[in-house]
Amino acid sequence: xxxxxxxxxxxxxxxxxxxxxxxxxxxxxxxxxxxxxxxxxxxxxxxxxxxxxxxxxxxxxxxxxxxxxxxxxxxxxxxxxxxxxxxxxxxxxxxxxxxxxxxxxxxxxxxxxxxxxxxxxxxxxxxxxxxxxxxxxxxxxxxxxxxxxxxxxxxxxxxxxxxxxxxxxxxxxxxxxxxxxxxxxxxxxxxxxxxxxxxxxxxxxxxxxxxxxxxxxxxxxxxxxxxxxxxxxxxxxxxxxxxxxxxxxxxxxxxxxxxxxxxxxxxxxxxxxxxxxxxxxxxxxxxxxxxxxxxxxxxxxxxxxxxxxxxxxxxxxxxxxxxxxxxxxxxxxxxxxxxxxxxxxxxxxxxxxxxxxxxxxxxxxxxxxxxxxxxxxxxxxxxxxxxxxxxxxxxxxxxxxxxxxxxxxxxxxxxxxxxxxxxxxxxxxxxxxxxxxxxxxxxxxxxxxxxxxxxxxxxxxxxxxxxxxxxxxxxxxxxxxxxxxxxxxxxxxxxxxxxxxxxxxxxxxx
Numbered sequence: 001x002x003x004x005x006x007x008x009x010x011x012x013x014x015x016x017x018x019x020x021x022x023x024x025x026x027x028x029x030x031x032x033x034x035x036x037x038x039x040x041x042x043x044x045x046x047x048x049x050x051x052x053x054x055x056x057x058x059x060x061x062x063x064x065x066x067x068x069x070x071x072x073x074x075x076x077x078x079x080x081x082x083x084x085x086x087x088x089x090x091x092x093x094x095x096x097x098x099x100x101x102x103x104x105x106x107x108x109x110x111x112x113x114x115x116x117x118x119x120x121x122x123x124x125x126x127x128x129x130x131x132x133x134x135x136x137x138x139x140x141x142x143x144x145x146x147x148x149x150x151x152x153x154x155x156x157x158x159x160x161x162x163x164x165x166x167x168x169x170x171x172x173x174x175x176x177x178x179x180x181x182x183x184x185x186x187x188x189x190x191x192x193x194x195x196x197x198x199x200x201x202x203x204x205x206x207x208x209x210x211x212x213x214x215x216x217x218x219x220x221x222x223x224x225x226x227x228x229x230x231x232x233x234x235x236x237x238x239x240x241x242x243x244x245x246x247x248x249x250x251x252x253x254x255x256x257x258x259x260x261x262x263x264x265x266x267x268x269x270x271x272x273x274x275x276x277x278x279x280x281x282x283x284x285x286x287x288x289x290x291x292x293x294x295x296x297x298x299x300x301x302x303x304x305x306x307x308x309x310x311x312x313x314x315x316x317x318x319x320x321x322x323x324x325x326x327x328x329x330x331x332x333x334x335x336x337x338x339x340x341x342x343x344x345x346x347x348x349x350x351x352x353x354x355x356x357x358x359x360x361x362x363x364x365x366x367x368x369x370x371x372x373x374x375x376x377x378x379x380x381x382x383x384x385x386x387x388x389x390x391x392x393x394x395x396x397x398x399x400x401x402x403x404x405x406x407x408x409x410x411x412x413x414x415x416x417x418x419x420x421x422x423x424x425x426x427x428x429x430x431x432x433x434x435x436x437x438x439x440x441x442x443x444x445x446x447x448x449x450x451x452x453x454x455x456x457x458x459x460x461x462x463x464x465x466x467x468x469x470x471x472x473x474x475x476x477x478x479x480x481x482x483x484x485x486x487x488x489x490x491x492x493x494x495x496x497x498x499x500x501x502x503x504x505x506x507x508x509x510x
Contacts, residue, residue, distance in 0.1 A: 007044035009053075014042040016060040021139035030059040054508055072482040075468065075494055078503035079452060080475030083319060085500050086327035086367075089312045091116055093489045095269035095305035097167045098243045100124045102270060103146045104133070104174035105250050106277055106297050110146040113304035113359070117142050119488040123165040130158035152178065159185045165488075169197055170240055173247030176209045176222040183217045199234060199241045206232050206256075207248045227293075231257035237287065237386040239264050246270055249291035250279045256291040263287055264387040265335045265363070269305045272360050276301045306363035309335035310393045311490065314465055317397040318497065319370040320348070320404055321450075321473045326500055327369045334364045338390045342382060342398070346375045346405055377407025377445065383414060392416075396462040399423045400470055402443035403431040409443045410436075422463035428453040429470045429478070452476030461489045468493075472502055 017027050024038040031038070031052075040046040041056075048056075096116045101124070103110040115121060117137075125135050125144075132149035154175075162168045162185040175182055201211050208223025228249075234241055242262040247270075249256035261267070263285050271284045277299060280292035312331045319326045333340070333355065340350075349371035355364045382402075384392040392415050402409035403426065413420040417438045424433050424441065430451040432444040450473040457464045457480050464486045471478040486493060494504040 006047070009048065010042045010044040013056060013060070017042075020060055021137045021141070022060075027056075027059060031055055058506065072484060072508070073487070074507055074509070075480045075483050076505040076507055077468065077471040077474075077478045077480065078476070079450070079472050079478060081322070081472075081501055081503065083322050083324035083326050083472075083497070083500040083502060086329055087315060087496060087500060088329045089307040089315070089331055090114075090491055091305045092266055092269065092308040093118055093120060093310070094239065094266035094308075096121050097124055097165075098170065098240075098266050098270045099273055099303065099305060100128065100146075101167065101170040101174060101243075102247055102250075102273055102277075104128075104148065104152070104171065105247060105274075106299065106301065107148060108298045109300045111138075111300075111302045112144045112146070113302060114142050115144045115305070116308070116491050118491050119484065120165055120167065123161045124167055126158050126161040127165075127168060130156050130161070132156070154179070154182050154184075157185070166240075169200060170244050170247070172200065172204055172209065172211075172218075172220065173244040174251075176204065176207055176220070176248060177224060177251045179220075179222060180224055181219075181221045183219050186213070186216050186218065199236045199238055200244050202235055203232050203241055203245045204248055207252060209248075225253075227252040227254045228256050231259050234258070234260040236260075237262050239266055242267050242289075243270050246274065246281075246289070246291060249293050250274050250277065251295060251297065252291075252293040253295040254293060256293065258289040258291065259287065261287050261289045262386060264391070265306060265309055265332060268362070269360060272362055273301075273303045273305075276303055304359040306358040306360045307332045307365060309391065310462070312336060312368075313339060313391075313394040313397050314469070314490075314493075316343075316368070316370065317400050317466070318469045318472060318500075318502075319372075320375070320401050321469055323372045323404075324500075325370055325372055327367055329367045330358070330365050331368045332358065332363050333366045333368075335387070335391070336394075338388060339394055342378065342390065343401070345378055346401070347373065348375060349373055375401070375405035375446075377402060377405045377409040381410035381412045381440075383412040393462055396423060396466045397469075399426065399433070399441065399443055400431075400466050403445050403447045403470070405445045407445065409445070410440060411443065412440050414439050416460075419460055419463060422458035422460055423466065425455055425458055425463070425467050426470055428455050429467070429474050431470065447473075450474035452478040454479040454481070456481045457483050457485060459485055461485050465490065465493070468504075472497070 025035045028035045028038045091114050093116045131152040134147040206228040208226030210221045212219045239262045271281045277297050282290040307330045309332045315328045351369045353367040382398045384390050384395045399411050427433050434442040452474045
């Protein structure tokens with residue numbers, strides 16, 4: 001490497017280390033080297049191998065030294081072992097992304113505690129940084145400090161980062177109070193088929209927002225100061241559309257009544273956060289929300305979102321598929337009650353502690369210990385419903401659990417037209433899956449023998465994790481390729497499963 005190239009890499013490493021809140025000694029410990037070696041690297045005074053670049057990239061959660069997106073990350077899984085021990089559920093990914101968007105409402109300092117440090121969050125931070133919002137991880141923590149500029153600079157938006165996350169659509173609610181016209185890049189995220197934003201646009205028209213899609217952007221015009229003259233009735237009880245309207249209503253100087261609203265976990269976390277901003281919200285946890293907005297919000301606020309029920313369900317499925325007894329701590333049980341009731345009908349046994357409260361002061365938690373034992377297929381199909389029904393994001397894990405149950409289980413994913421198809425990837429690992437149509441699969445269990453395989457990760461988060469967990473049950477060595485989509489929604493999943501006795505190695509093709 002040339003001296004100039006080494007200097008540039010050293011500067012990037014130094015900046016990424018500081019952004020992560022690590023000292024040179026912290027990074028040296030992670031790499032198994034000395035502080036003086038890290039200092040030489042950052043000063044451009046040491047040659048670097050591709051292996052060392054990749055190791056630095058993983059230590060700093062930074063793509064700039066991981067050979068870029070042309071060299072995707074893969075997982076090598078040695079399956080067939082039981083898991084044991086205990087694991088804590090991390091805070092909610094979906095709440096994190098909503099709260100990051102909601103921070104745009106506040107002119108003061110927002111500190112989000114114990115935030116999920118995942119790729120989806122990283123992309124939103126990149127977008128926020130590009131428009132002038134200052135963010136920094138507080139040293140030695142997963143607490144993120146957010147300080148807005150006097151006025152965001154949307155002309156400077158990082159289009160590439162914005163298009164790699166669907167969350168950018170939730171900028172509409174906060175921004176319509178700031179600009180009479182603006183544009184946002186088309187939203188991306190998981191490949192789950194057509195996911196129309198029409199419900200967002202219909203609802204936000206009540207606040208004077210008009211959107212035209214042209215040349216890869218949403219061109220928006222807004223009547224600043226407009227607000228709902230009558231209750232807003234959502235055409236679908238969606239989580240993100242409810243959040244978008246809540247953020248629009250938060251800065252509407254008046255009362256907004258929202259009907260057919262989602263009452264799901266991330267929506268409740270957003271409501272609790274908005275209350276900390278001084279916005280009065282009545283009806284939290286119901287499908288009718290009444291929001292008393294404030295034209296200006298300028299407060300220093302701290303908030304910690306509740307734990308992630310989808311991650312809790314993932315860990316539960318890992319225990320079932322590996323016939324393991326593990327303790328899952330900080331399970332947000334009020335958002336898993338239908339799932340647990342369904343599992344009970346299948347014969348699952350488990351133990352729970354008395355309930356206690358999450359750091360947000362509201363969400364009910366338990367510690368749950370799985371008890372291995374035989375399962376039977378449910379008498380009826382398993383399908384999702386809006387909360388308090390079975391969560392749509394938890395549905396794919398029932399395909400994996402059904403693979404351990406005696407009998408035939410129908411999984412009906414009526415929400416997404418593509419996601420059920422991805423569950424057929426389980427056939428490569430030995431699961432007997434019959435695709436009935438784009439929305440329905442039939443799982444015949446129990447699986448005679450899980451087998452190791454090499455699989456390209458499905459381009460959707462939850463099916464990707466389902467394939468990974470199935471590999472834990474397959475004796476031998478499996479490979480799951482291109483797992484970026486899993487990193488979008490889970491923090492250090494491989495390492496945390498390894499702490500329970502799994503053997504999962506991260507690698508890249510070099």
